[in-house]
Amino acid sequence: MQNIIFGLVTGSILALGAVGFSMIRQTEGFLNIAHGQYLTLGAFMGIVFMQDVGMNVFLAGVLTAITIGLIGVVLARVIFDPVRKQGALVLLFTSVGLAYAIYGLAMAIFGTGVKLYSVDFGASFDVGSASMTVGEAVIIALSLVTVLGLWLFLTFTPLGTWVRAVATNPQLARVRGVRIQLVSSTVWFMSAGLAGLSGMLLGVMGSASIELGWHNILVILSVAVLGGVGRIYGVVAAGLLLGLVMSLSGQVIEIKYQTTVAFAVLVLVLIFRPEGLFAVQRRREQTA
Amino acid sequence: MSGVIPYAVSVFTLIGFYAIVAMLLNLQAGWGGLWDLGLGGLLGAGAYFFVLATATSEAGENLIFTPGWPMWLAILGGAVFTALVAFLIGLPALRLRGEYFLIVTFAFAEMMRQLVVNEPNLANGTVGFTELQRPLAGSFAPNDYKYFLLGLIAVLVVLTYLLMRRIGHSPYGRMLRAMRDNEALALALGKRVTRRRTQLRVFSGFLFGLAAPLYIWHIRAIVPAMYGPDITFTTWTVLVVGGIGAVAGGVVGALVLVGITEALLFIPVSTEHVDLLGGSKPFLLGLALIVMLRLRPDGVVTERWTFRKDRGPVAEGVKKRIQTVVGT
Amino acid sequence: MPLLQVQGVTKRFGGVTAVNDASMSAGEGSITALIGPNGAGKTTLFNVITGFEAASEGRIVFDGEEVRGKKPWQVARLGMVRTFQTPVGFPTLSVWDNLMVSGASDEAESLWRAIAGRRAWGPPLESVELRAEEVLRDLGLWDRRDRLIEDLGAGEQKLVEFARQLVNEPRMLLLDEPASGVDPVGIGKLRELILSLKQGGLSMVVIDHNLGFILSIADTVYVLAEGSVIAHGPPDTIAQDPRVIETYLGQTDEEAA
Numbered sequence: 001m002q003n004i005i006f007g008l009v010t011g012s013i014l015a016l017g018a019v020g021f022s023m024i025r026q027t028e029g030f031l032n033i034a035h036g037q038y039l040t041l042g043a044f045m046g047i048v049f050m051q052d053v054g055m056n057v058f059l060a061g062v063l064t065a066i067t068i069g070l071i072g073v074v075l076a077r078v079i080f081d082p083v084r085k086q087g088a089l090v091l092l093f094t095s096v097g098l099a100y101a102i103y104g105l106a107m108a109i110f111g112t113g114v115k116l117y118s119v120d121f122g123a124s125f126d127v128g129s130a131s132m133t134v135g136e137a138v139i140i141a142l143s144l145v146t147v148l149g150l151w152l153f154l155t156f157t158p159l160g161t162w163v164r165a166v167a168t169n170p171q172l173a174r175v176r177g178v179r180i181q182l183v184s185s186t187v188w189f190m191s192a193g194l195a196g197l198s199g200m201l202l203g204v205m206g207s208a209s210i211e212l213g214w215h216n217i218l219v220i221l222s223v224a225v226l227g228g229v230g231r232i233y234g235v236v237a238a239g240l241l242l243g244l245v246m247s248l249s250g251q252v253i254e255i256k257y258q259t260t261v262a263f264a265v266l267v268l269v270l271i272f273r274p275e276g277l278f279a280v281q282r283r284r285e286q287t288a
Numbered sequence: 289m290s291g292v293i294p295y296a297v298s299v300f301t302l303i304g305f306y307a308i309v310a311m312l313l314n315l316q317a318g319w320g321g322l323w324d325l326g327l328g329g330l331l332g333a334g335a336y337f338f339v340l341a342t343a344t345s346e347a348g349e350n351l352i353f354t355p356g357w358p359m360w361l362a363i364l365g366g367a368v369f370t371a372l373v374a375f376l377i378g379l380p381a382l383r384l385r386g387e388y389f390l391i392v393t394f395a396f397a398e399m400m401r402q403l404v405v406n407e408p409n410l411a412n413g414t415v416g417f418t419e420l421q422r423p424l425a426g427s428f429a430p431n432d433y434k435y436f437l438l439g440l441i442a443v444l445v446v447l448t449y450l451l452m453r454r455i456g457h458s459p460y461g462r463m464l465r466a467m468r469d470n471e472a473l474a475l476a477l478g479k480r481v482t483r484r485r486t487q488l489r490v491f492s493g494f495l496f497g498l499a500a501p502l503y504i505w506h507i508r509a510i511v512p513a514m515y516g517p518d519i520t521f522t523t524w525t526v527l528v529v530g531g532i533g534a535v536a537g538g539v540v541g542a543l544v545l546v547g548i549t550e551a552l553l554f555i556p557v558s559t560e561h562v563d564l565l566g567g568s569k570p571f572l573l574g575l576a577l578i579v580m581l582r583l584r585p586d587g588v589v590t591e592r593w594t595f596r597k598d599r600g601p602v603a604e605g606v607k608k609r610i611q612t613v614v615g616t
Numbered sequence: 617m618p619l620l621q622v623q624g625v626t627k628r629f630g631g632v633t634a635v636n637d638a639s640m641s642a643g644e645g646s647i648t649a650l651i652g653p654n655g656a657g658k659t660t661l662f663n664v665i666t667g668f669e670a671a672s673e674g675r676i677v678f679d680g681e682e683v684r685g686k687k688p689w690q691v692a693r694l695g696m697v698r699t700f701q702t703p704v705g706f707p708t709l710s711v712w713d714n715l716m717v718s719g720a721s722d723e724a725e726s727l728w729r730a731i732a733g734r735r736a737w738g739p740p741l742e743s744v745e746l747r748a749e750e751v752l753r754d755l756g757l758w759d760r761r762d763r764l765i766e767d768l769g770a771g772e773q774k775l776v777e778f779a780r781q782l783v784n785e786p787r788m789l790l791l792d793e794p795a796s797g798v799d800p801v802g803i804g805k806l807r808e809l810i811l812s813l814k815q816g817g818l819s820m821v822v823i824d825h826n827l828g829f830i831l832s833i834a835d836t837v838y839v840l841a842e843g844s845v846i847a848h849g850p851p852d853t854i855a856q857d858p859r860v861i862e863t864y865l866g867q868t869d870e871e872a873a
Contacts, residue, residue: 031387031390031391079578082582083581083582083585086581086585088386088387089323089386089387090581090585092387092390093524093528093577093581094577094578094581094582096521096524096525096574096577097525097573097574097575097576097577097578097581098574098578099574100521100525100570100571100573100574100577101570101571101573101574101575101578102574103567103570103571103574104567104568104569104570104571104572104573104574105567105571106567107563107566107567107570108563108564108566108567108568108571109567111563112563112566214516214517218394218395218398221391221394222395225388225391254406256402256405256406257402257406259398259402260399260402260403260406263395263396263398263399264399266391266392266395267380267392267395267396270380270384270388270391270392271380271383271384451731454730454731454733455727455730455731458729458730458733458734458737459716459717459720459724459725459729459730459737459741460725460726460727460729460730460737461730462709462713462716462717462720462725463717463720463725465706465708465709466706466709466713466714466717469705469706469707469708469709470704470705470706470707472668472688472700473700473704473705473706474717475668475687475688475689475692476666476668476688476692476697476698476700477692477697477717477718477780477781477784478689478692478693478784479689480689480722481689487727491727533708591708592708592764598710598713599710599712599713599761599762599763599764600710600712600761600762601712601745601748601749601761
């Protein structure tokens with residue numbers, strides 16, 4: 001039971017990180033390997049806001065998300081826009097370059113050491129046979145609230161509708177007058193912002209180091225692929241599921257193999273069901 | 289000033305290594321179209337096999353495998369082993385397209401690395417090995433070995449270049465590029481695409497395995513951290529900058545990239561600035577990749593230039609011979 | 617016995633039936649046409665016949681051999697070769713290289729011979745080189761043999777598509793929209809080329825939207841609509857068939873709107 005709780009907590013953090021990655025894949029069309037570095041930046045930004053500026057954890061969280069979100073937009077316009085027309089693989093390798101550049105900068109600025117958050121998780125309470133702290137409950141709740149907010153935004157706001165339009169059919173969206181650039185910036189803001197938040201939560205739960213990004217990019221990739229890249233709610237479900245699987249597998253296999261389990265699951269899913277676990281069957285029709 | 293020469297030797301040895309690996313990557317990825325992000329895993333497999341095969345029980349008390357093979361056998365065995373690993377990874381991976389192939393190869397490399405880290409009885413976990421066998425180590429004074437290694441690598445760079453050039457300008461190489469350009473058409477013309485790709489995987493794996501020990505002979509140690517994303521992405525950046533699809537791409541890229549970044553690392557700095565300097569290498573690497581892809585994605589040496597003379601009937605002499613025989 | 621026999625072929629994708637119980641046959645040395653509106657299932661049928669898609673039901677017999685279930689490369693090696701709607705070809709290779717790749721045998725393209733050098737891979741290629749030169753000269757492409765495909769114009773690319781398939785001396789050529797995007801002058805030359813190939817003994821199955829072009833070259837015409845064969849026969853009969861006219865008129869009305 002304790003494992004289930006832990007699995008839900010890590011799963012929700014992973015889900016937050018993966019949703020943004022998945023959105024970019026859907027609307028921009030490529031796998032943004034630099035996404036992992038947004039997590040790293042978030043982890044350190046949070047500490048900066050809390051320790052250097054003296055904010056409480058909630059305010060720091062909000063500001064971190066916004067800051068990283070803005071950075072994401074700027075980077076997208078400066079780095080990715082000029083190479084858009086060269087296709088998905090060039091964009092992917094550009095994102096690799098960006099990931100390295102950010103990693104190098106982070107090393108220069110923050111150093112190679114590990115930094116810790118000092119956050120009080122609050123009182124523990126019992127859930128069945130296990131215990132959970134208030135902080136952990138908050139994290140799970142936060143993820144659910146964020147997803148809910150995302151759903152509300154996408155379904156009920158005009159901008160959100162535009163985002164969905166571009167995600168489904170970019171050419172049609174352009175013809176119908178959707179402002180592609182605005183949608184693109186919005187999606188980048190949300191993607192990077194969520195990544196920053198996710199990174200900060202990872203830092204809160206564990207520690208902040210510049211290796212955070214590289215450690216998690218594969219797991220995030222796994223979550224995104226599992227959820228059926230592009231199906232936002234599928235990704236959330238996949239995040240939670242993977243978190244649970246990794247945590248529960250600790251009963252059977254040793255903890256140190258948890259990420260290996262995640263990757264094995266990824267490979268198996270890709271072989272047998274490349275469209276993801278939760279994707280609706282959509283077959284291409286051949287036109288004569 | 290006397291410290292400069294050993295530094296230069298070290299830098300050029302590393303340049304040589306990356307040149308070789310990038311040229312091998314070009315065969316698989318540049319011409320074959322198999323975008324392998326699991327390169328680190330393959331090099332690690334070959335290197336670890338070499339170390340374990342030559343290990344005797346003195347190397348570690350808990351180790352499972354310590355056969356104590358002679359070096360030449362270990363190198364060959366490593367190459368075969370790496371070919372096998374590449375084949376096994378290829379079985380699921382080759383069914384997937386583009387990005388998914390990248391992800392799966394990347395995932396497998398990570399899994400292998402974690403296996404080594406998690407099982408200390410296999411290969412000493414994160415501690416690794418520092419006592420390594422190196423060819424002809426006994427014939428040189430410890431300080432002079434590096435010159436031999438540099439010479440050895442230089443020769444191997446030339447050999448690799450010649451081999452790659454030969455393969456590239458052959459019908460086999462042409463077929464690889466055709467399959468890469470338009471798989472459906474290749475199939476429609478009767479090419480056995482899957483079989484060819486598997487063959488390419490195995491052959492590349494074999495070559496990577498042969499090249500793998502060079503790295504540990506240079507570093508003089510082996511730990512799992514050496515075979516993470518770092519070595520993979522560095523090689524890819526070297527190839528992209530130098531010119532993907534060009535035989536000389538690996539050499540040029542290694543000279544430019546590795547030369548600059550490694551040379552920087554040898555600037556002596558105070559402890560305050562260590563991280564700054566350490567961060568400069570990935571930063572420059574990343575920047576180089578971004579800029580190159582934006583300005584000259586074909587690389588310094590382009591594929592088009594490499595094959596500029598290959599476009600028309602090659603065997604003019606053959607044709608004349610046939611004409612005289614047939615009487616045309 | 618006809619060279620190609622398709623009997624009761626059905627192809628389903630999930631809930632959609634793209635091809636429904638289609639039957640056709642193409643005799644040796646003849647030109648058979650497949651026409652029909654967009655989405656009628658013509659290219660799908662091609663894909664199924666050549667092994668790019670698996671048939672859900674039915675039989676496909678080529679030259680007396682059952683080819684349903686064979687892989688695309690196997691079908692090609694039996695002598696049935698197809699073209700693609702967009703003749704992208706192998707863009708980074710030259711015209712000459714495109715043909716050489718097409719005609720080269722497994723032996724010539726062996727990895728071992730590549731390592732061994734030109735002395736090893738040269739001889740198996742000699743006959744292919746002669747054939748390639750022959751085809752290029754016949755099609756008037758000889759002077760452009762060293763140009764890269766991606767540097768050629770659309771019309772030339774289509775011609776190269778032909779040349780590439782011809783190098784292999786196939787028994788049957790399946791042409792997917794050879795006339796699309798070609799100007800009237802080009803279509804005239806295309807007609808000449810196809811008829812001369814037919815004279816040389818090549819059998820062809822052609823998909824195209826250009827009714828005039830089709831009717832002027834075909835021996836037999838099959839009409840597909842919504843996955844089923846709704847009519848077949850000689851061109852004159854088909855041109856007058858009310859069902860065909862209705863299908864095509866319906867199409868042009870939509871296009872006009």
